[in-house]
Amino acid sequence: MSNDQYAEISDLYKGRKPAEVIPLLEELAGQGHVVAQLSLGSCYDNSFGITYDEEKAVYWYTKAAEAGNVKAQLLLAYCYYTGYEIRDYVKAAEWFRKAAAQGDADAQKYLAILKQNGLIKE
16 A cells, blocks of 8 residues: 555544545555454444454454464454354464553453453463
8 A cells, every 4th residue: 555545544534434435445455454344344343434244354354363464463353253153262362462462461360361361271
């Protein structure tokens, strides 16, 4: 993504123009841009300009998480930790571990919570 594209997305977010942000994010995410994938997942996760869709949020978070984006790893793990249809503590722990390995303190905290509550075995 060029600096101009990043600035354009940033400006659209600041202006809160979802009708303009979403198509741009979809195009860039489809081209493999990690930040756009993370952002699009967040839009689906938080109903920003799109109807809430847990599966699509997880899809886009997964794309960015697999590329090594620590924020996406944390958010994906949190989806599995709290999800309605997709709750899976083992998958949550897997992604929390990946984010924790990159130094994310929240991921480390949630791993401890999963272990303390007996939701995962270590």
